[in-house]
Amino acid sequence: MKKIIDKKNIVLGVSGGIAAYKSAEFLRLLVTNGANARVIMTQNAKWFVGPVTFEALSGQKVCTSLFEEEGDASIKHIDWAGEADAVVIAPATANIIGKFAHGIADDALSTFILAVTCPVLVCPSMNTHMFESRSVQRNLDQLKTDGYFIIDPESGELACGTIGPGRLPEPEDILDRLMYALYPNDLTGKRILVTAGPTCEHFDPVRFISNPSSGKMGFAVAKAAEHRGGTVSLVTGPTNLADPNRVSVIRVRTAQEMADEVFERMDTADIIVKTAAVSDYKPKDQVEYKVKKDEKEHAMLLEKNLDILKEIGKRKKQQILVGFAAETENLAENAANKLAEKRLDLIVGNLIGEPASGFGTDTNTVTLFFKDGTKESLPTMHKDDVAHVLLDRIIKM
Numbered sequence: 001m002k003k004i005i006d007k008k009n010i011v012l013g014v015s016g017g018i019a020a021y022k023s024a025e026f027l028r029l030l031v032t033n034g035a036n037a038r039v040i041m042t043q044n045a046k047w048f049v050g051p052v053t054f055e056a057l058s059g060q061k062v063c064t065s066l067f068e069e070e071g072d073a074s075i076k077h078i079d080w081a082g083e084a085d086a087v088v089i090a091p092a093t094a095n096i097i098g099k100f101a102h103g104i105a106d107d108a109l110s111t112f113i114l115a116v117t118c119p120v121l122v123c124p125s126m127n128t129h130m131f132e133s134r135s136v137q138r139n140l141d142q143l144k145t146d147g148y149f150i151i152d153p154e155s156g157e158l159a160c161g162t163i164g165p166g167r168l169p170e171p172e173d174i175l176d177r178l179m180y181a182l183y184p185n186d187l188t189g190k191r192i193l194v195t196a197g198p199t200c201e202h203f204d205p206v207r208f209i210s211n212p213s214s215g216k217m218g219f220a221v222a223k224a225a226e227h228r229g230g231t232v233s234l235v236t237g238p239t240n241l242a243d244p245n246r247v248s249v250i251r252v253r254t255a256q257e258m259a260d261e262v263f264e265r266m267d268t269a270d271i272i273v274k275t276a277a278v279s280d281y282k283p284k285d286q287v288e289y290k291v292k293k294d295e296k297e298h299a300m301l302l303e304k305n306l307d308i309l310k311e312i313g314k315r316k317k318q319q320i321l322v323g324f325a326a327e328t329e330n331l332a333e334n335a336a337n338k339l340a341e342k343r344l345d346l347i348v349g350n351l352i353g354e355p356a357s358g359f360g361t362d363t364n365t366v367t368l369f370f371k372d373g374t375k376e377s378l379p380t381m382h383k384d385d386v387a388h389v390l391l392d393r394i395i396k397m
């Protein structure tokens, strides 16, 4: 799923902080996503988690010392540094941050880091007062200047009882930043506006017309665009999905609210990707009380919602506009019609009702229909991967 991690050489550096136990979980996440992960730990980290844990999880020998490996003639700190695609230091103690900032190389991890030329992510984790101390902040500034990626610690109640910043982020969030570091930043400087999810059109305060869109496809596009350096806004209808990292998320309910938010932002966007499943109709009358079930039948008049995609097509200037078409039949014909009618540059068509495609699933089977009449059918893929292929094609435009 997280393809960018697959078969990559990732070195996990573990130093002696209380959050070292979480790095075992992070290592597991790397391995389950196909990474070739190896661990270098400081001597003090061994007080918190044993090397055996990391060896079992990575299936590889852990490096804990420059000198003590009997019968091993390799110079690990140089070899591993040369082979690494990325390095993650989690947790990074105040001590190791200080050593990195000053080029001190008195153990395996601090010596290794000097030989590394790939991206390095540093995850500071410590007591809040330690984190906020002038020397740690000064050292972190130095690391930023030197090109390290610093992943800010989370705030909350820490193991030491203090409340404030200092907690190691969750493994999934560290992985998310690692992906950002690994993807080419080919959308840097571009603004991407994405819509996602269903809309809900109420006819009374507790009932509404909607559809089963989960929002997964749009969230995947937003996340992928952010990983590639874009500045992303995501206007979404109701979903259960968490906000993607560093994406500006605007949550709406109705088609009208979605339209207002999108029109406000479209002029500054370079790329607009509309994956939202907007209700075509809304109840003509909305009552402020819960409709009672007195009558045997209840007729409801529906009126058409504004066609947001068509309206963007009319108003757009030089933006690239991408739409999605979920169809139950005649996909090619309907997609081609929509492409022309709504002045799209590209439409992504998928047949709903297929087991591995459409609403709610993690995968999608789509065909891309381009403005010039060509099309490209993609195999069934995870929605994250569909999002990246889509961005590849958009970037080519």
Ligand SMILES: Cc1cc2nc3c(=O)[nH]c(=O)nc-3n(C[C@H](O)[C@H](O)[C@H](O)COP(=O)(O)O)c2cc1C
Pocket: 014, 015, 016, 017, 018, 019, 042, 043, 044, 045, 092, 093, 094, 095, 096, 125, 126, 127, 130
């Ligand atoms: C119980 C305990 C928990 C600690 N937790 C942290 C921590 O979360 N972050 C940190 O920077 N230092 C922490 N320390 C202090 C470091 O272990 C200490 O500074 C050590 O020299 C770090 O060595 P290293 O950077 O080589 O691993 C802790 C110490 C103890 C005894």
